[in-house]
Amino acid sequence: MLRDKNLIPLSHQHQHALALCVRIDRATQAGDVDLEAWQAEIQQMFEQEIAIHFAAEEKDLFPAASRFPELQGLIGTLLSDHAALRECFAGAAERRLDVESLRAFGQQLSTHIRREERELFEGVQRVMSPDELARVGAALDSALAGASDACILPNAATRLRPKT
Numbered sequence: 001m002l003r004d005k006n007l008i009p010l011s012h013q014h015q016h017a018l019a020l021c022v023r024i025d026r027a028t029q030a031g032d033v034d035l036e037a038w039q040a041e042i043q044q045m046f047e048q049e050i051a052i053h054f055a056a057e058e059k060d061l062f063p064a065a066s067r068f069p070e071l072q073g074l075i076g077t078l079l080s081d082h083a084a085l086r087e088c089f090a091g092a093a094e095r096r097l098d099v100e101s102l103r104a105f106g107q108q109l110s111t112h113i114r115r116e117e118r119e120l121f122e123g124v125q126r127v128m129s130p131d132e133l134a135r136v137g138a139a140l141d142s143a144l145a146g147a148s149d150a151c152i153l154p155n156a157a158t159r160l161r162p163k164t
Contacts, residue, residue, distance in 0.1 A: 004125050006137025009144050010061070011121070013053050014113045020045060021113075024106035033099050042092035042105070049147045050089070054082050056143035057116075064136050065120060068127045074119055081112040 003011050020042070027033050058079070066075045088105045091097050097105065124133070 001122055001125055003121065004133050004137075006133045006140065007121050007124070009140060010053065010057070011117065013049055013144075013147065014117060016049065017045070017109060018113055021106040021110040024102060025110075028099060028103040028106070033102065035097060035099065035102065036095065038102055039092040039095050039097055042089065042097075046089040046093070052144060052147040054086070056140050058082065060139040060143055061120075061124070061136055064128070064132065065124050068123075070127065071120070071123050074115075074123065078112070078116060078120060081108075081115070085109060085112060 024038065027038070062075050062078065065071045085105075085108065088097075088101075088108065091101065092105070124136075128136070
């Protein structure tokens with residue numbers, strides 16, 4: 001199913017976060033991990049985009065979706081994901097992540113995003129009317145106005161380098 005235009009801003013932010021997850025996975029597999037640099041980047045991404053993204057979903061999208069019984073369990077799961085991910089982001093901000101927790105964080109964030117894209121977004125597009133989706137989209141646009149419009153660029157320590 002094509003993504004409804006009212007959900008595209010969230011999907012774009014998901015792409016930014018998934019790119020981070022791929023880079024984390026590749027770095028941890030290669031054993032090329034500068035924990036300080038990764039945690040600084042994760043903290044920056046949370047502060048500039050993801051905190052606002054989570055708040056918008058929780059304030060505008062999740063309550064609208066939870067009016068539909070078939071989505072209520074999923075909303076509960078996504079809220080639990082948000083709480084667990086906030087703990088991970090706090091760990092990065094406090095520089096408490098080790099290589100294994102960094103790897104686990106990337107997997108957890110990726111799984112969460114894919115759940116939202118494949119289950120929540122597909123579900124709301126199935127059950128909400130175009131008018132309901134437009135109302136949610138307008139609220140999301142307003143809520144996301146404070147988020148960074150640019151993808152956060154990796155620094156020298158977190159940029160993927162060709163294998164030699």
